[in-house]
Amino acid sequence: MESDPKSLQAVMEAPTLSGKVITVFPKDDGFNNFIKSVILKNEVQNTKQPFYVLHLGAVANLMDQWVHSLPEVRPFYAVKCNPDPTLLAAMAALGSGFDCGSRAEIESVLSLGSVGPDRIIFSNPCKMESHIKYAATVGVNLTTFDSLDEVEKIRKWHPQSSLLIRLKSPEDARVQRQASDSKFGALPEEVVPLLRAAQAAQIPVVGVSFHVGTAVKNFRAYAAAIEAAKAAFELATRLGMPQMRVLNIGGGFTAGQGSFEEAASMVRAAIHTYFPDAEPRLNLMAEPGRFFAESAFTLATNIIGKRVRGEAREYWINDGIHGSLAGEVALECGNGNLSRCMPLAGTSKEVFSSTVYGPTCNSLDIVLKGYWLPELVVDDWLIFPNMGAYSSAFKSSFNGFNTSLFSTYVVTDAGSFSSTE
Numbered sequence: 001m002e003s004d005p006k007s008l009q010a011v012m013e014a015p016t017l018s019g020k021v022i023t024v025f026p027k028d029d030g031f032n033n034f035i036k037s038v039i040l041k042n043e044v045q046n047t048k049q050p051f052y053v054l055h056l057g058a059v060a061n062l063m064d065q066w067v068h069s070l071p072e073v074r075p076f077y078a079v080k081c082n083p084d085p086t087l088l089a090a091m092a093a094l095g096s097g098f099d100c101g102s103r104a105e106i107e108s109v110l111s112l113g114s115v116g117p118d119r120i121i122f123s124n125p126c127k128m129e130s131h132i133k134y135a136a137t138v139g140v141n142l143t144t145f146d147s148l149d150e151v152e153k154i155r156k157w158h159p160q161s162s163l164l165i166r167l168k169s170p171e172d173a174r175v176q177r178q179a180s181d182s183k184f185g186a187l188p189e190e191v192v193p194l195l196r197a198a199q200a201a202q203i204p205v206v207g208v209s210f211h212v213g214t215a216v217k218n219f220r221a222y223a224a225a226i227e228a229a230k231a232a233f234e235l236a237t238r239l240g241m242p243q244m245r246v247l248n249i250g251g252g253f254t255a256g257q258g259s260f261e262e263a264a265s266m267v268r269a270a271i272h273t274y275f276p277d278a279e280p281r282l283n284l285m286a287e288p289g290r291f292f293a294e295s296a297f298t299l300a301t302n303i304i305g306k307r308v309r310g311e312a313r314e315y316w317i318n319d320g321i322h323g324s325l326a327g328e329v330a331l332e333c334g335n336g337n338l339s340r341c342m343p344l345a346g347t348s349k350e351v352f353s354s355t356v357y358g359p360t361c362n363s364l365d366i367v368l369k370g371y372w373l374p375e376l377v378v379d380d381w382l383i384f385p386n387m388g389a390y391s392s393a394f395k396s397s398f399n400g401f402n403t404s405l406f407s408t409y410v411v412t413d414a415g416s417f418s419s420t421e
């Protein structure tokens with residue numbers, strides 16, 4: 001899908017992006033050639049540090065896809081997925097709101113200058129007291145909760161706030177991440193006591209939120225959660241509370257191969273089923289992170305070592321599970337299976353079953369196992385596409401390998417931007 005030139009124009013002309021170098025590359029082979037040209041730069045040749053390339057045209061394209069498939073649902077980009085300031089500025093220029101989980105995330109969004117506090121949801125159901133006080137100071141007045149103690153904290157430190165009750169997604173247990181089972185979301189039997197507590201504290205509960213878990217594959221999870229949300233709306237009415245009006249469907253979307261279309265049509269159908277009348281009055285929001293960030297960033301890593309054992313090839317690269325691949329480990333959606341890479345060089349036709357290690361002395365720091373690669377040599381580069389989600393966000397300097405040193409180069413393609421020179 002071609003992006004609407006207007007979307008990209010908005011990004012390129014955003015005041016917060018001015019001063020950034022944005023390289024416009026020719027449509028077809030331009031992207032790989034750009035990476036090759038970066039590798040030849042002195043600053044890269046001197047250190048061989050890994051680097052990221054952020055493709056703004058891809059971000060604009062994703063926003064067009066979102067608006068096309070979920071026109072009623074306003075995205076609040078989940079900052080934790082990738083807090084890169086250029087990406088945040090681009091999302092702001094595209095009209096997105098922001099889901100922040102901490103004081104520092106709120107600060108980084110407000111510091112863009114173009115986003116007011118009304119475009120931010122503090123979507124962490126358990127917040128530090130000092131962060132709540134900060135939200136009150138800057139006027140971030142929408143947050144989530146799933147415990148009685150949180151109601152009490154809000155009453156004390158930010159009584160101007162409105163609340164969304166965070167529900168446990170009914171299909172959580174079937175989502176790939178078992179860890180998500182117990183941490184977040186009110187159980188069905190907890191909804192009434194939580195609503196009563198907010199009522200007693202005189203803090204308005206204006207709606208419901210849930211999050212089905214990142215990269216969800218079972219899209220029925222959205223329908224089940226929207227059904228549960230409807231039940232909570234009805235409970236609130238029965239308790240004599242003002243009609244709820246916000247439905248926040250969280251994140252979990254991926255951009256790849258029709259999966260977004262499928263998830264979006266599941267969401268649309270469930271909203272139509274469970275909120276048929278409320279629709280005109282209903283405020284629909286979402287908190288996509290991965291959807292916007294994942295495919296926008298490409299990572300280039302340098303091969304720093306090699307070992308041959310019979311037919312097997314082993315390579316060391318200068319990024320691994322304590323750096324950009326941390327998310328794959330922490331979120332259990334990788335284990336060396338999800339990440340896919342391609343060599344920039346290595347023209348041999350023959351391929352070898354290869355292991356790719358990260359640079360640290362942790363023996364678990366393995367990026368890929370049994371992955372077929374052509375014969376490569378030390379100082380070749382391995383390129384990882386789709387590395388924007390939960391990657392650089394897990395900054396670390398474990399073992400002295402400091403991922404904050406990685407540069408990000410910003411590009412877009414000429415095809416999606418009409419008014420380039």
Ligand SMILES: *Cc1c(COP(=O)(O)O)cnc(C)c1O
Pocket residue numbers: 078080081099123211213214215250251252253287288289290291
């Ligand atoms: C992390 C998070 C998201 C974003 O999830 P993605 O899978 O990246 O879309 C959305 N909402 C909440 C509450 C989150 O914690």
